[in-house]
Amino acid sequence: MGNATPYFYGAIAPSWLFLPGHGAKPFFFHRHTVPKAPFPPTPPVPKGSRDMVICPQCIQANPSENRFCQYCGTPLTVPCPQCEAPVRLQQDQCDICQTWLNQPLQALVLDGSIDLFQSRETLDEEGRYHLADPPEIRAQTFPWLKVMDTAPDASSYLEETLQQETEAFHRLEATDKAKISDPQLWVDMGIPAIARHYLSLQDSFSTFPKLYDAWIRPDHQILLFEHRQDLLIPLEAYCEAETPLLEQLLQWCFQMVQLWRELVPIQCCRTLLEPTNLYLDEDQSLVVEQLLNDDPENPPALEQLPQLWQTLFSLGEQSEWQPLYALTETAQEGSFNTVSRLKKALRDLAPEGIAELLTPGELEAVELQPEDVMTLDDLPLAADLNPEELALDIEGLDESSTSEDGPAYPLDIENSEGNIASADFQSFTFPEEEEASTVVLPMNLVSLEDAGLTDIGQERDHNEDYFGIRTKIEKQENLLGRQIQGRGLYVVCDGMGGHAAGEVASAMAVETIQDFFQEHWGETLPDEAMIHEGIIKANDVLYRINVRNSRSGSGRMGTTLVLLLVQDNQLAIAHVGDSRIYRVSRKWNLEQVTVDHEVGQREIHRGVDPDLAYGRPDAYQLTQALGPRENSFVEPDINFIHVNEDCLFLLCSDGLSDNDLIEETWKESLLPLLSSRANLEEGVRELIALGNKHNGHDNITAVVVRLRVRPNLGLQ
Known part of the structure; x- marks a missing residue:
C-alpha cells in the first residue's frame, strides 16, 4: 500500500474549472487518468481471510506471518517510517510504535447525526475510508x-466525478457559464454544494483546508480534508495565553481583510466572524477550520x-494596542466601509519602513493603486445594499471614468438580485489596476x-557519487514568532575515471568546496567572483x-x-557538468535551473535543431568537468535567485534525472515535499x-532543500 496522499494540484485545469466569482481560482488534480468505478475497489478479501494479507500484485490471500507472497514473491510488508519495523x-x-502509515484525514459530516457512525467501521459504504477513532x-x-x-x-x-463531467461543463461554459456555480448542479452530481468554494480557493490560499473527497448520501453529506488539526492552535486560546505584539495583530487583521x-x-x-473557527498554523499564520455560509436574509x-x-x-487591555483599538472604534462608525480603506488604515499603523502587510505564503507581491483610482476593493461590501444604493455608492470615479452614455465601468445590477455577493465580479474591468506598480515585499526565512x-544503483559495483550538506541556523524572536537566519552549503558531485578514481574525485571536490567556503564565506552570500574562485580551486x-x-585522456x-x-x-x-x-514551487511548478554541459546542449546553443543535436552519437558527452583539464578550460555557470x-x-546526479524521470514524476515525488508536514528524509x-526502479544503471544521489518564507514584519 502506498503512503502518498493525493492533493488537488499538479495537472493543468480546464478553463471551466475557473468558478465564477471574484478571486476564483482553478483547482487541480493529482492524476491524468481516472478509473471508471466511483470508488476504485480494493482487492477482494476471500472469506475466512480477515487476518490474511492480500498481495497487491496477484490479489491472493497469504497468512499474516508471511513477509512475501507465497504465490508471486511480492513483499507483503513496508517499513514503518518511524521505527522501521x-x-x-x-x-x-505500526504495532510497535503506533505510528500511522498514512496521514489521517478529517471528515466533516454535514446534515447528519453521530448515530449514523457510532457502530460503523468505515465512513463510506464502499469501505475505503476507515474510522480511526473509537466510538x-x-x-x-x-x-x-x-x-x-x-x-x-x-x-x-x-x-472522478469532476473528470467524468468535463464534457458537460464545457457545454455549460459555451452556453450558460453562470450555471457552473449553481449549487444545485453540484448537488445533482452527488457533491455538497459548498465543495465548489473549497476547490476554487484552496490552491491559492493555504488559509483554507484542502479538500480530499466529498459526497452526498440521503441522510448526510461528507467533506473530507487532509488532517491538520494536530498542528493548529485556536486563535482564541493563543491570545488568552500570550500577549501578541501590535505588528502580529496587524498581520492577522490584514489577513482577515x-x-x-x-x-x-x-x-x-x-x-x-466565528472566533472558534479561527486557528494559527505552525508559523502563526491565520487559518480557518471550515467555510461557513452567510445568512442570506x-x-x-x-x-x-x-x-x-x-x-x-x-x-483595550494593552496601551501599545491603542492605535489599533482606535481604528476599530472608527471602523465601527462606518469610516472604513470598503476593503481598500480598511487595508490602508491598517498599513498606516504598520512600523516605519514596511510598505505593505501581506497574507503570509499567498503572494510575493502586491499591487498598490493611487488613491484616486477606483478598484474592486472600493466596492461597498455590505451585502444588504439594494441596487439603487449600490449604483449611487460608487466613489472614486473621476470625470474621465464617465461619459454621456454612463459610467465606463457599469455594474451588473440587473443580474445581482440586489446582493453584491451574487454579482459576477469577473465582469468588472479596471484598466488602471493593470498599470499599477508592483512592490515586492521583503521576505524572511522561517524554515x-x-x-x-x-x-x-542496480548495476555498478562501487559508488562514484558524493554529496555534502553543511548548514548553520540561528533562531530568533520575531513578529511572526518563528524567524531564522539560515546558511546552507549543498554540493553533489558525480565522479568519473574508472576504478577508484571517480569516487576519489567526487569526494575531494566536495571537501575542497566545503573547506573553501568555510574559510571565505563572510557575513553575506558569496558573490560570483568568490564562487568562481572556489570551483576553480576544486x-x-x-x-x-x-x-x-x-594520467591522460579518459584515465584522468x-x-x-x-x-x-x-x-x-x-x-x-x-554547476559544472x-x-x-x-x-519546485507553486508559482514555477517544476523548473530545471541548470543546463547540462554536454555536446547536445552546446549544439542547441549554437542554433542546431534539438533533434539533430541529440541525434549525434556524442550528444551526451560532457563538455565540462572538474579535474581533466587546466583551470582556463573550466567555466562554471553561476546564477542568483x-x-x-x-x-x-x-x-x-544523472542517475536520478536520466530518461526525464524528474519531469515525468515530479508531481508525485517532489510537489508533496513542499508541505512543511512532509518528511524530507522519507x-x-x-x-x-x-531512480532504482526506472533507471538503476548508474549511481543515484539526491539532496533536497526546502525553504519557507514569510513577509518581513519587523522594523527595518
Missing part, C-alpha cells in the same frame, strides 16, 4: 471524524470585522530544512593530481558538480527508490 500491507498503524472519541469530536484512506493512490470520488474580499462573492464571510457587513478584533484580541542520500586540486600521476579522474548556497532567502546556484538542480515564496530545490528515500 515491518508492517503488513493492510495495516494502518467514544467520535462522540466527542463530531461532526469531525478522523479517518484513514485504505487506497490513497486511487482516485477519489470527487476527482484580504480574505474577506475573497469570501464576499461566495457568501461565506461568516467564516471569519442577514448577510454580514465589513464593519463586523473590527468589532470582532476588539473582543477577540481584548484591544530551512534538508536531506540527502546516495545509492550505488578543479586545480584534481588537475594537479592527474598531472602528478601522469574528474567529476561533475552542482552547488547551492543559501543565505536566508538569497541563493546562489553553480550534467548533474542538475531543479526548483531571490526566494519570495516557499520552494523546494533538488540537487541530483521523500529522499522514495526518490532513490524511484
